[in-house]
Amino acid sequence: MGQEGVGVDLETSLGYLLKEASSALRAAMEEVLRPLGMNVTHYACLELLAQRPGLSNSELARGAFVTRQTMNVLLKSLERDGYVTRAAEAPVGKALPTRLTPSGRQSLERASAAVRSVELRMLSGLTAPEQAAASRILRSMIHSLREDTEGA
C-alpha cells in the first residue's frame, strides 16, 4: 500500500485530489440533474446563457470546457427542445448570439437550485476563511497551469 519513492504519490498528490474532488462534484451534480432531465454540460450551457446572454457557440464552449464542435451538437438539441434560440444571421462576423427562451429559463431555475444545494453540501465542512483560501488557491493553480501551455 505504500509508495517507494515513485514519481507521484496518489495518496498525497494534489493533482489526484483535484481530480477526485472534481469527479465527486460531477457525480453529485449528475445525480441531482438527472431527475430534471439534464446533464452537467446541459446545465453549464444554460447557466452561462443566463448570466451572459448572447454568447456565441464558441464562447459557450470555452465556458463549459468543451470543444466548440461538442457545444454545437448540444446547442442544436437545446434549440430543438425549445430551451434556447440562436440568431439566424450573424450581426457581426460569424458568431451567432444565443439566448434562453422562457422555457429554458424556467428549466434552469430548478436546475440551478439543485446545483446550488450540491455546492453548499460540498462547502458544508469549510469555514468562510477556508472557502476564501480555496478560491485563491484554485485561481492560482489555474493561472500557473495555463502559463506555459497557452502562453508559448
Added chain:
Amino acid sequence: MGQEGVGVDLETSLGYLLKEASSALRAAMEEVLRPLGMNVTHYACLELLAQRPGLSNSELARGAFVTRQTMNVLLKSLERDGYVTRAAEAPVGKALPTRLTPSGRQSLERASAAVRSVELRMLSGLTAPEQAAASRILRSMIHSLREDTEGA
C-alpha cells in the same frame, strides 16, 4: 457581465473554479503525455498499478474514476501492447490481479516525470502552508460530497 442574483454565480462559484482547475490540469497532462503516446486514463492506470500492484480491473476503475467496463477495454489494450499482465485465473473470487511488465514500468517512468513537472507547475505559486490547506480543503469537499450521495 454581471449576475442579477441568479442561483450560481460562475465568477465566484467554487464548483466552477474546481471544474476549471481540473480541466486545466487535465489539458496540461494530456499535452505532456501525448508525445509519449499516452493519455490521462492510460497514465492513471499504470500509476495505480505501480503503487498498488495486483489491483483488479474494478479496483483500477474506481481509482481512475471510470467505469469498470471502460477500464476493461483499456486493460485489454495495455495487455495487448505488453504494458501489463493479468492473471489467467482468479486466486480468489473473480478478480484478476494485474501487474506492470518491465516495459510498462519503463513507460510509466517517463510519464510520471512529465506529470510530476505539470503538478509542480500547478503548485508553483503556492506556499507550503497553502498547499497543506489545499489538501485539507479538497479532502473536506470530497468527504462532504460523498456523504448523502453514497451514504443513503
Added chain:
DNA sequence: CAACCTATGTCAGAATACTGACATGGGTCA
C-alpha cells in the same frame, strides 16, 4: 488594396466512455 492571420460555424469520422444486461464467485443468514 491585397495578403495574411485569427476566430467562427459546420461537417465528417474516430476515439472514448457510458448504460444495460448477463453469468459467476463468495459471503450472509434463515
Added chain:
DNA sequence: TGACCCATGTCAGTATTCTGACATAGGTTG
C-alpha cells in the same frame, strides 16, 4: 444446506466527446 445479496468480469449497444478539415467573416499590415 439453500436462498439471498453483493461484487466482479465481460459482452453488446449507445451516447458523448474529440480530432481533422473546410469555408467564411473581420481585422491587421505591408
